[in-house]
Amino acid sequence: MPGSRRTLLLLVITGLLACVLGAGSASAATTCSLYASPSGSDVSGTGALNSPLGSVQALDWTLRPGQTGCLLAGTYGSISTVHNLGNAGTATGQITITSAPGQQAKVVGLVEVEGAYTTLSGLTIDGSNNLYTAQRSGTSCPYPVSNGLEIDGPGDVFENNDFYQSVASLRGNGIGVGWNRPADNAIIRDNRIHDLGQCMAFDQMIYLAHGTGVQIYDNWMWNDPHGWAVQVYPGASNAHIYDNVIDGAGSGFVVGGSTQVANNTIDHNVIMNSTGLPTAGLAQGVGISTCCGLGSGNSFTNNLVFNNAGGIASASGITLSGNSTAAPGLADPTDHDYRAATASPATPNTGWALWDGGLGAYQSTTGTGSTTSGSPGTTTGTTAPGTTTTGTTTPGAPTSGSPTSGTPATTAPVTASTPAKTVTTSKTRKPVHRKRVVKKGVRAQAARAVRSHKARPRRRAAHVRRATRRH
DSSP: OOHHHHHHHHHHHHHHHHHHHOSSHHHHTOOOSEEEOTTOOTTTOOSBTTBOBSOHHHHHHHOOTTOEEEEOSEEEOOTTOEEEEOOOOBTTBOEEEEEOTTOOEEEESEEEEOSSSEEEESOEEEOOOOOBOSOOTTOOOOSSBOOOEEEOSTTOEEESOEEEOOOGGGOOOOEEESSSSOOTTOEEESOEEESOOOSTTTOOSEEEEEEESOEEESOEEEEEEEEEEEEEEEEEESOEEESOEEEEEEEEEEEEEETTOOSOEEESOEEEOOOOBGGGTBSSOOSEEEEEEEOSOOEEESOEEESOTTOSEEOSSSEEESOBOOOOOEEEGGGTEEEEOTTOTTSGGGTOOOOOTTSOSOOOSSSOOOOOOOOOSBOSSOSSTTOOOOSBOOTTOOOSSOSSTTOOSBEEEEEOOOOOOOSSOOOOOOOOEEEEEOOTTHHHHHHHHHHHTOOOOOOOOHHHHHHHHHO
16 A cells, blocks of 8 residues: 555544544544644645645634634644634634644644634644744844744633743743734633743743733743743733742743733732842842833732742732742642642632643642742732731832842833744734833833734735635
């Protein structure tokens, strides 16, 4: 039997067996409308199991609202690939792209989720790419580096993925939400997000730029000493960020940029082992910091901030309440198992609901969970272990216990210039941001950067149009 026919037959048999036997409850429940395979074809493939498409992008453009596209096992793309997902579902008919039942697909390169109501689920995504081609302004950081994965569609969902950048020399920003347009009501949940960043304080794990009602919860995030775990800047409102575990970021959260940044709620997160961001005015890591203009109604409550040398907060203009420096009591942080142990302060019976990583509830053989120790007890609005303040901080009045003497409590994201991208996709690249102490002209510069995020119209590739017409 010729090699190509043998490969195709194996794909069909594998897919049918996966549908019958399943590989876990989530995968077994998946109903695939169309398929893609690394050995498929965007030109001759129809999207059927025995005639799969050949790319993630073609699969996306071929799906209709309410349909699920399944990626058969294998690797899609390379560090120079742009996976542009511009097709849109509807509020009642999400477009979903996931691994085929019983299989695991790996996507490599830059993923741009531009269509509304699109779900990416159950994928391994190596976001390493070489598409940010200019050196960041005012730095000696290497380039090219990775442009962050983009989520720009209202109602988009990013869930149950393992996202990282494997090529250390290309590490940059992780996930950008609302870089090109407001990603209203987008959801990022149940993901492993790790091994990102390399440049000073430029590279955030999740960069929430624009959108209202965004939810970020139940994620495990680790290893990015060159940025904040979550940056909310400069125009996000009504976000709810909760039940995440953050380990080894430069610092936990930063909120600010304009009065549009309002009514954002950050609660029940574990922020541990922050390394500090000296080039951004934070010599020691903290749970949360604020910067350069801030709206009302933002809060940071009931979080565990453990082993952060700068304490809980270096912040003003935000409500701080119920935060603690207690040891979180997680299963095995050194092996990135962040399940709450039975004796953890972050167990469900205390109002927490940390994700179990898909591993099931942790069963400790000793009943004590993690052996790390901390300073137990709840503090309110504190910026250093053992120091307690109460209520809402006043804008312009830094809280006590700032990381270093003479360092302002506010730090400002400052944008770098945007290079041209040397690929065929017609779209403006987002600037990578860094933070530094506020100074005159920062707000105007940030406003110019926000305007540069507007995307130009995009033209679909001819082969994608043909695939779409067939369905």
